[in-house]
Every structure is written in C-alpha cells, then in structure tokens.
Amino acid sequence: MLPFRPGAPPAAIPGILVATSFLVGETIALLLLRHFAPTERMGAIYLLGILVVSAIWSLRLAVATSIASAITFDYVRDWPHGHVLSVELQNGIVHTIFLVVALVANGLAGLARARTNEVEARRREAAAVARQQAGLRRIATLVARGVAPAEVFSALVDEMVHCLHADAAVLLRYETSNDATIIAASGATGVDHLPGAHLALEDGAQAGPAMGFDASVCAPIRVGGCTWGAAVLRVKGLEAELVNDFAELAATAIANAHTREELTASRARIVTAGDEARRRLERDLHDGVQQRLASLRLRLGMVTATLPAGLPDVAEQLAELNAGLIGVAEDLQEFSRGVHPAILSSGLRPALCTLARRSAVPVTIEVNVDDPIAAPVEMAAYYVLAEALANAAKHSAASRVQVSVRCDGPDLRMTIRDDGVGGASPRKGSGLIGLTDRVEALGGQLSVASPIGRGTSLDVSIPNSLTETALRNHS
Template sequence: MTRRRLPALRAGLSPQRRLAGMLTGLVVLLLLTMVLAQLREVLDLPSQMLLYLLAVVVVALVGGLVPALAAAAAAAALLAYYFIAPDSFAVGGLNDVVALVVFVLVAGVVSSAVGLAARRTREAETHATANAASREELSMLAEEQAALRRVATLVARGMPPAEVFAAVAEEIGHVLATDGTVIVRLDPDGAATLVAGTGAYADVMPVGSRWNLEPPLALAGALRTGRPARLDDIGQAPGAYGDAIRGLRIRSGVAVPIVVEGRLWGAIAIGAKGERFPADTEQRMAGFTELIGTAIANADSRAQLTASRARIVAAADDARRRIERDLHDGTQQRLIALGLELRLTQAMVPAELPKLQTQIGRITHELTEATEELREMARGIHPAILSTGGLGPALRTLARRAAIPVELDIRTGTRWADPIEVAAYYVVSEALTNTTRHARASHAHVTVEQHDALLHLTIRDDGTGGADPARGSGLIGLRDRVQALGGSIEVNSRPSEGTAIVVELPLQPDR
C-alpha cells in the first residue's frame, strides 16, 4: 500500500505567517498613529485605546500570538508617547498607568484567544486532509482485498489455471488502473508464451502467442532475474514485443515473476500510457502472483494424482488380464485335456468292473464342473470377451446372464482405449449386480452413447431405490475407477423411485 506521510497534526502557524503578522503590525500601527495624531483633539484616551486594540486583533488574525503581543507592547508605547503625555514616555497619574496596564493585558488575552482560534482552524483543516487521504487509502486497500479474495476463491475451487489467469489479469487491470495486463509463461527455450491478456494488449498479443523478450523490457528483466523489474520509458525497447507495446502507446511498465514451488514459471506485466507506476506497485502485484503460483501448483498436483490413480488402476487391470489368460490358456486347457483322458480311461475299463466305471464317471463329472467353475471365476477376474470383442459384445453377455430382463441401448460401435472399456464394463456389471441383489426391480435399462469427447453410461432400474455408497464397497470402487480416468459418476436413488447411475468418461486423457 501507499504509505503517505500524514501532516503533523499540531502544526502552529508558519514562519511566513508570523513575518506577515509583524509587517501588518508595523504598517497598521504606523497608519493608525498618523491618523490619530490628527484627531488628537477629537478622540479621548479610551477611544484611542480601543482603536489600538482593534489593530492588535488584526495582527493576531494575520500572524498569531507572537506578533500580536509585540504589536500590543508597541501600541502601549505609542499611546504613552503620543497621547498620554505627548512627546515623552512619562506617565501622568495612576489612572493612566492602570489604563495602560489594562490595555496591555486585554490586548494579550484577545491576541491569545484569536491565535488559539486560528490554530484550531488549522488543525481541523489538517485533520480533514489526513482523513480524506486515509479514507482513500482504505478504499483502495478494500478494493484490492476484494479482488484478491475473488481470485483466491477461484483457486480454492480448483478452477483450471486458464480461468485463474484471465481473472487475475482483469482484477489487476482494475486495481492498479493499468492500460493493459499480460501474463506469460516462460518456455524452456527462454521465449515467453502469453497465457492471458487484457485491455489493449489482448488484441495485439493473443493468448498462445510467443515472444522473444529482450532487456530493457520489464518482462525480460523479471524472467531473467526472477525478481520484479520496471521500465519507466519504453523508448527504444527492442524486438517485436517492444514494437507491439509502442504501437499501443504504452510508456511505462512493471513486471513481477510468478514462482511455482520455488521454480520461476512466468511473469505478470502491466503497462500504462502515463509516466511511471507508484513505488509500491510491485508489492501490490505480489499478492496476485502468489495466488497464480498456488493455482498452478494445485493443478499440477491434481494432474499428477489423477495420472497416478489411472496408472494404479491400469496396473491392476493388467494383472487381472494376465491371470485370466494364464487360467484360460494353462490350467483350464489342462483340466479339459485331463477330462478327455479320463473318459478314454473309463472306456478302457473292463465290463466286469462296473464300480470302477461308475467311480471314474463321477470323477469326470466333478472335473467338468470344476472346470466350468474355474471358467466363471476367470470371467469375474477379467472378461476375455472384452479384450477380443469390445464393450458391445461384453455388455450383451452381461445382460444375457443377468437374473432380470435388461434392455441394452448401445448407440455406438466404436472401440475405445482399454482403460475406458474396462471401466465401462465394470460400471455396468456392478450396477446390474446391485439391481439383482438389492433393488427388487422388474427390469433394468442400460444406455451407452458418445457425445463429443465423452462416453456416457446410464444404468437405470425400477426398484426400491435408496442406494448408498457409504453402505458397501461396490459403488465406492466404481467412483475410484471412474475418477482415476478423470470422469464423473452420479448415483440418483431416492427411496421408491428406482436407481439411476450416470457416468461420464473422457475419451481423451487430457480434455
């Protein structure tokens, strides 16, 4: 904030005013004495004294107490010399002495009263000026705080950095009354990419444009040193950027670096057509650059978190796929072969050993059942049909095997990346299992469609409703899986209104 010096509140009158008082006293007393000398016969002593008193008051008004006291003393001397005992300082009688003493006392009291009043007036004026200044300062501070709060809210809500950049550029523009604001990112090759711009800048320097910045531009300074920099006269500033801002008639600029987790990330620069920004500008911009730094750091760690969740889910899916293949190609095949051999062995058993025949028949039957069970288990670990046929055939198998009628509405035949298909499959599988187990529904309806870069899944049933992720592990597992892909899941399940699960999966990892 601007720190203005407040004027000293108990200021007396200035030396100039005192000097003016002295001069006034000299002139007024001189004139008055000349006039009264002419009227000596007409006016009596009290009237003369009153006129001198008036002169002293005038002097007090102009120059305050000190000149007024001097004037009072001079007036007493003049009265004694010219009017009491003409042409001498001798004083006639007690009456005259009392009159003179009273005159000096009254003049002193009146002067100090007048001087005090003058000082009070001046103090009140000084107060008023100081109040107006601090009121202005307060309202500026309040405006700045409100702007920072708005930006902080965006940051806290996890808005995409691009939105935070645009908001900061706008807010700084207002708070610091700039003619243009830009935010740039420092690229590895040392050039700067514009990520937000306002005012006149926005037209000439679109978001995404790249600039090579050279000293003495303030932006170049901030990006080179990692410290705030300013340039009060753009003058001959070189390069395309220099030309661009000269074209906008910008004359002065200030740039402040943006630091993200200790690393120089970019900078904010403001420009004005006027001469130079106030000295505290860099400090006022720092609050905004800190918020931008936080927004970028947050977005970075969110992206890293999502990526690592996706990696964990993908690794788990990979392992399941491998186990399923090993079971299918290895164990299952060996069990089937074993079953065939047993049947051959059974055929070779002599007819006179019927018990042995029955025994081998029973073992063969058990073996077939065990093999079938193993196939089911393998399917639960990972449905092979998903890898071979894709989402459509896999969902059709699910629907066919469900215990209640399932209406399938698949409005796309495309194949998607493995993680998407696997996630979609598990969502439908868990939802249908829940419907069968908890809903007492008469049927279920599944929709799969693609809009823009999103895969939409809806699974509805007409059952009891009241699904609550907090009461089990299935729905929570689905949410983890969907969020790991950057998607969203919504469970609408009011009691007695059935259940609808709506899932959106982004088809491009980085929307």
C-alpha cells in the same frame, strides 16, 4: 496516516461573482431595513456573504470580500453622507471584525476540507483493499475448486486489471532465460502479445519493457522453489507487493495442477497395472489350468472308452469324475470372465447388453455409442454397469433398472437408475470406491445420489479423447 492535503478551492471567477452578488443583495437588504432599525446594528448582514465565500473559496478572496463588505457597510451606514475612506474608530473595528471572521471561517473550512479529503482518501483506500481482497477470494475459490489452470489464469489477469486499475495484465511462462510464452493476457496488451505468443528477453531484459510497456510492475511466479514465470502489469505508481498476492495464487494453481496430474498419473498406473495383471491371470488360466483340465478330460474319455464291459461301478465313477472336471472347467471359465471381460473384444454395446441380459433385475438399456471408444474407457464402463447391477440385485431390492449410455462430445456418459430402497454411498465400503478410483484415474467423474426410499442414481462422465494418451504417457 495520510498526508495533510487540503482540497483545492473552486475557481476564483465564480467566487468573485458570488461575493459581488452577496454584497449587492446585502446592501439592498440594509437599505430596505434601515428604516426599521439602527444601521449600526445591521452590520451582521454582511457576515453571511463573508462566511459563504470564506468557507468555499480561497483565503485571498475571503479577505477581499471581508474588506469590501466592511467598506460597503461603512459607506451605506451613513448614506448619503458616508465616505469610502472613513478612518473613524468604529469603522476600523468593523473592518477588524469582518477580517477576523473571514480568517477564522476560511481556516475552519480549509481544515474541514482537509479532513474530508482524508476521510475520502481512506474510503478509497479501503474500497481498493476490499476490491483486491474480493478479487483474490474469487481466484482462490477457483484454485480450491481445482479448476483448469487455463481458466484460473484467464480469470487472474482479468481480476488484476479490474482490481489494480491496470491498463493491461499478462502472465508469462519462462521457457529459457531469454524466452517466455504468454499464457494469459487482458487489457490493452497489443496484437503481438496475445496468449500463445513468444516474448524474447534479450540480455536479461525485464518483461515489461520488452513488451513495450511504458510503466510496468513485474512479480515472479515461483513454483517448487524455481521461477516458473511472472505476472506483468502495465500500470503506474503501483506497489509490487499487491501484484505478489496474485502471483502467489497463480503459483498455487500451477502447483495444484501438477499435484492433480501426478495423482491422476498414479491412479492410471495402478489401474493399468491391475488390468495387465488380470490379463496375465486370464491368460495363465487359459493356457495352464484350463488346458490341463481339457487334457485330463480327454484321457478320462480314452479310459472310459477302453473300459471292459461288466464294470458298471467303475463306469459310474468315471462318469462322475468327468462331470466334476466339466464343472471345474465351467467354474474357471466363469472366474476368468470376471477377472477380465473378454466380451469387450466385440465392442462396448454387446458387452453392456450382455450384462443387462444376465442381470437378476430387469434392465432397460439404451446404448447410443457410434464413435470408437478407448479400451480403458470401455473397461471402466463395463465394470461400472456390472457393479451397479450387482448392487441393485443384492442390496437395493430394486424391481427395475434403467441404463443410458451415450457419447456427449468428447466424453462418454452413463446414467444408471433403479427404484430400490436407496441409501448407497461410496463411503460405506462398497465396490463404488474402486469404481470411483478407476473413473477418476481416467480423468472422469462418478457421482452417486441415493436418498433413502427413492432409489439410487449413478452418473458417470469419462473423457474418451484424452484417456488413451494419458494412459500411454503414464503407463
């Protein structure tokens, strides 16, 4: 419940001028109308000015106006024989009536002003709460979308300044008990308190006074049970609970970012381990089974060369064995290519063009890649195209596939479209699930659009500049 605080009436001087104007106007009206009706019945004319002044101005001016109106009416009623200080009973009654009207009107006006102020205060309070909730909702939407923490922090301080009417808002990350780093700032923070600046907190000093804020509110940001940092506002008369809501959203954004980093790191480790296992398998096949097959072929050739003439059946069987060994060697070689694409050693462009040439569906490919591509990104791009071409041949009944590969700033972007029957979805258990995991493990995105009867489109974006660092940190 808001306190009862009547609004202050307007200044007295305009009220005096208005009261005087009403007295003059009412007196002139009375003098003009006295010829048409008895003056004793025309005292109500002066009530208009009393009501107006009592409703708008202070009680003192209302009482003065009522007394002045009564005296003026007494004098004008008997004009030109009236007396200002008449003490007749009827004059006392007039004075009393005018005074009561002034008191009642002024009291009702004061009560109305108080009610109006209360309603206005509640309206402002509701508007402030709505504004704060809207700001919190906007920040929560950014957090839910998984936007980068830096963008969330920047929006957070802007919303705190706007929603809480603060002069400045700052987010701090505690480095040690006596040192903090400003990670986001908005408003009049000063040139020394921009993002990236360090703040010394000597002897456990509060962040607000340490930044030179004359009045401040500070709310801790707690992540995982530990105090990660703080939200500091330069503002007067603000409850800390309002800042806590924003600080909790900052903590949620930080926790979500940590979770996403851990998930990405886990995916990266899985992808790296799988690639290493493929390389070991390829190496074992090459150094083990394929070498033994080559040795057996040599020994079989030596036996065939020393075979006496006149044994055509034996020679034919040896030839069949040799052909079988050749077939097994070719199958193993093809299998090893699928395990790990050795063709990537020549670069991404030749590898993708080779896939396009081998495709059962005609492929139009355009590769505009001049910058060096990280090995994990090359491998992901290779597998994406291989899976897309395999799906186009097996499932989509496509007659043409268009492939575009390019570097877009720090990202490698691929677009693969076919004119097949559509209907592809990663949720249906296709190889697209594994490709999505591989791409997202590198911090990229893979989107599939496959409306029924309108073909399939794959759009892939993989950050090239950060992949090697990320994998090196998590492998």
